[in-house]
Amino acid sequence: MEPRPAAPRPRLCDSLGADQTPSASTLNAARAEARPAGRRAPAVAAVLPAGGSGERMGVPTPKQFCPVLERPLISYTLQALERVCWIKDIVVAVTGENMEAMKGIIQKYQHQRISLVEAGVTRHRSIFNGLKALAGDQPDSKLSKPEVVIIHDAVRPFVEEDVLLKVVTAAKEYGAAGAIRPLVSTVISPSADGCLDHSLERARHRASEMPQAFLFDVIYEAYQQCSDYDLEFGTECLQLALKYGHIKAKLVEGSPDLWKVTYKRDLYAAESIIKERISQHICLVMDTKDENHVGHRLEEVLKDELNHVKVTSRLPCHTGRDLDQIMSEQCYSYVCVNVMTSDFEEIRKLVDMLEESNLSILYPVVVISVYFLDYKSVPFDQKMENLMQIREYAKEVKKRNILLCGLLIYYPQDEHKLQESLRQGATIIATLIKERNSGLVGQLLVA
Known part of the structure; x- marks a missing residue:
C-alpha cells in the first residue's frame, strides 16, 4: 500500500449548494440514530475502486480521470466524501500505471485522509485490496480497522451526506445496507434465439446503486470466502454479504443524484450540474x-x-x-x-x-x-x-x-x-x- 500523502494546509470544507447539503434536522436525526445514548460513534472508512478502464466511455482516458471543468472526475467524488467529517479514512484503489497521476491529483486539489492501494484486475479484487489495507493485512499499512466501511464508486460525484449517514446507520443495525432507486426501464429476459422470454414487473424491482455500507467484519469475511468466479465476474457487494455472511442488506432509498458517470454524454451532464450548483x-x-x-x-x-x-x-x-x-x-x-x-x-x-x-x-x-x-x-x-x-x-x-x-x-x-x-x-x-x-x-x- 502506498503511504498516505502528507496532509496539506487545512481548508474549509466545500459546499456545492443547498440541494447538496442536507438540513440540520435531517443530519441531527441520523446522527442521533447512529449514536445511541451512552454509545460511541462507529469508526467509519470508505473504499473507492478506481481501477476501471472506462471502455463504455469510448475515450482513451479512464472515466474517473476525465476532466470536468478541467478537474478530474474522481476529485469531485473525493471532495464529496471529505466533506463528511466522520469518515476517518478514504482508501482509493488505482492501477499501478495511474498511481503517480492519482498522487498528483491528491496534491493539486489538497485532498485529505486519502490512502492509495493498487487496484486488482476486476472491481471486486480492487475492493478486496482496499479492505485488506483497512484490515491491516499489509505490513506497511498505517490504517486502523473501522467498524463500518462504505463502498462507493469513484464516478458517482454527487453523493450527499444524508445518504451516507442512512446507509451507515442501517449497516450498523443490519450488518449491510445499500442505496436503491426505482427502475427507469422495464427489465426483460431474452431467450437463446433473441426473442422475448419474460419481463419483470418494474414496480416490484429496484436498481442497486452506491453507496453501500457494511459492518467491516461482515464484508471482509465475505470477500475472504469468495470464489475466483465471484471475484472475476461479480459486481454486487450486497450479494456477497448475503451469500457468504447470510446478511440480508437493508435497502435505503437514494436520491436522484446518485447516478453513475458511464458514457461520454454523462460528463456533460455532470459539468452542467456542477455549474448550476456553484x-x-x-x-x-x-x-x-x-x-x-x-x-x-x-x-x-x-x-x-x-x-x-x-x-x-x-x-x-x-x-x-x-x-x-x-x-x-x-x-x-x-x-x-x-x-x-x-x-x-x-x-x-x-x-x-x-x-x-x-x-x-x-x-x-x-x-x-x-x-x-x-x-x-x-x-x-x-x-x-x-x-x-x-x-x-x-x-x-x-x-x-x-x-x-x-x-x-x-x-x-x-x-x-x-x-x-x-x-x-x-x-x-x-x-x-x-x-x-x-x-x-x-x-x-x-x-
Missing part, C-alpha cells in the same frame, strides 16, 4: 455606500431577474476579515461594480484575495468587472484605454482558474433606456456566471 450565489463588491446610485440599481435588477440566485453585496475592504468572509461564503461568482472610478486596482485586490482563499483550486471563479461611466465626462478613447487593461490581466489570472471579463454600462440615460441597459447587463452577468466559458475571458461587453 452559480447559485453572486457576491457584488460595490465601491459606494450611496444606495441611490445607479450601481445599486443593478443589484436590484439582478435580484429581480435572478430570483432563484442568492445575491449579496459588500464594500471592498481587503482585510483579513474580508478574506475570512470570502472563504466562509464559498462563493464562486463575483461582480465588482466600479461606480466611482475606472481604476483597475480594486479588481487586482479582489483577485489576489480570491487566489489567497484557494477557492479557484476546486472550481473556476468568475469575476465580472462592471463599469458605470458617464460618456460625457471623459473622452471615449481615454476610457477605453483604461478599461482595455482587463484583457491582458485576464490572460494572467486565467492560469489561476479565475475567469475575468468586463461589462460596460453608460449613463446617464433616460429612465427607460437605463432600465433596459440594466436588464441586459443582468442577463449578461447571469450568462457569464452560469456558462463559465473560458473563451470569453478578457472580453469587454457592453450593455
